[in-house]
Amino acid sequence: MYKKILLTFLLILVSSGLAGAEVIRISYANFPPANTFPSVQMERWKEAVEERTQGMVKVETYPGGSLLGARNMFRGVIQGQADIGNLSMSYQPGVFPMTTVLELPVGFTSAAVASLVLWDLYEKYQPAEFEQVKVLTMFANAPSNLMTRQPVQSLEDLQGLEIRASGTASRILELLGAVPVSMPMPETPEALQRGMVKGLLSSMEVLLDFNFAAYTPYQTLLDLQIYPFAVIMNKRKWDSLPEEVQQVMEDLGREQALWTGRYMDAHVKKALDYAAENYDAQLFELTAEEYDIIDEKLAGLVDEWKLEAEKRGLPAEEIFSDMMRLKEYYENELGI
Ligand code: DTR
Numbered sequence: 001m002y003k004k005i006l007l008t009f010l011l012i013l014v015s016s017g018l019a020g021a022e023v024i025r026i027s028y029a030n031f032p033p034a035n036t037f038p039s040v041q042m043e044r045w046k047e048a049v050e051e052r053t054q055g056m057v058k059v060e061t062y063p064g065g066s067l068l069g070a071r072n073m074f075r076g077v078i079q080g081q082a083d084i085g086n087l088s089m090s091y092q093p094g095v096f097p098m099t100t101v102l103e104l105p106v107g108f109t110s111a112a113v114a115s116l117v118l119w120d121l122y123e124k125y126q127p128a129e130f131e132q133v134k135v136l137t138m139f140a141n142a143p144s145n146l147m148t149r150q151p152v153q154s155l156e157d158l159q160g161l162e163i164r165a166s167g168t169a170s171r172i173l174e175l176l177g178a179v180p181v182s183m184p185m186p187e188t189p190e191a192l193q194r195g196m197v198k199g200l201l202s203s204m205e206v207l208l209d210f211n212f213a214a215y216t217p218y219q220t221l222l223d224l225q226i227y228p229f230a231v232i233m234n235k236r237k238w239d240s241l242p243e244e245v246q247q248v249m250e251d252l253g254r255e256q257a258l259w260t261g262r263y264m265d266a267h268v269k270k271a272l273d274y275a276a277e278n279y280d281a282q283l284f285e286l287t288a289e290e291y292d293i294i295d296e297k298l299a300g301l302v303d304e305w306k307l308e309a310e311k312r313g314l315p316a317e318e319i320f321s322d323m324m325r326l327k328e329y330y331e332n333e334l335g336i
Helices: 002-015 037-052 073-078 099-103 111-125 168-175 185-193 235-240 243-279 288-298 300-311 316-334
Strands: 024-029 057-062 084-088 133-140 145-148 162-165 179-182 199-202 218-221 228-234 282-285
Touching: 024 037, 024 073, 037 057, 037 084, 037 133, 037 228, 037 243, 073 084, 073 133, 073 228, 099 111, 099 168, 099 228, 099 300, 099 316, 111 133, 111 228, 111 243, 111 316, 133 235, 133 243, 162 168, 162 185, 168 179, 168 199, 168 288, 168 300, 185 199, 228 235, 300 316
Parallel strands: 024 057, 024 084, 162 179, 162 199, 218 282
Antiparallel strands: 084 228, 133 228, 145 199, 145 218
């Protein structure tokens, strides 16, 4: 099958006279370091595109904020400072009213399911929040858990604790009695080392990828919200690409979402082993009663999102019920 696609592509290439065309160079900006999952997926996407276009396209990757940082990624791609950029919607509260539905604490149990739900919702609703760019793929991290410098073994331990988060996760911490300190992930290591925060609420692969296991050897199992990401391309750059190249990228959209989700889920397990082996990390669980109290305290977030989404002209009820339907479907489909 793959050989057939390859042959067809080569025939199109030759017939369209593109065979001798110049290499198309594309810059791809990312905000976290090269070893973190958003940058690892970037390298996989680069390899897939270069291979499937038979070298017609050369993707130059810029991890670690070396071209655009977390806070100026969206604007930077729209203005053409980078052809492609990877952004985390939670860093710009209010800018992405539709896709932040994925940040609600609705019990996602894996990044793979959350990534497919996010991608399908984006494809169906084509939200106006992304109309200035071409969206190449979307994905999510694994459910967020607490990683702290000191043990948090009860909700009482969490009261008044400064915890780093972003987007809806900051609101969640506020409702649980912690003190949220909002910042993009790359600013978290310094905040932890300087004692500005006592921990963070995010997916636990960062115990390995940012070596947070060294600073936050205590984890509390909450399995709360996920953070949604988008990989976007400058519209003028997209329009300039040959149709065959655009087709390769279109075909990668959903595939890359699932690849990244699966990578993330496997990487969390690796990170927990690393933390236990190297830093004697301890993973605490709360009591059943406390998990019920958390559900009660966070119950109002869904209505908060619906109200804001309706105000922004979105079919909130329809989007939310689609998300829950897709979540159940993919949990069964993927068996996770
Ligand atoms: N939005 C991010 C989610 C995240 C989880 N792991 C990483 C690694 C690198 C960058 C971002 C992330 C957060 O701020 O938690």
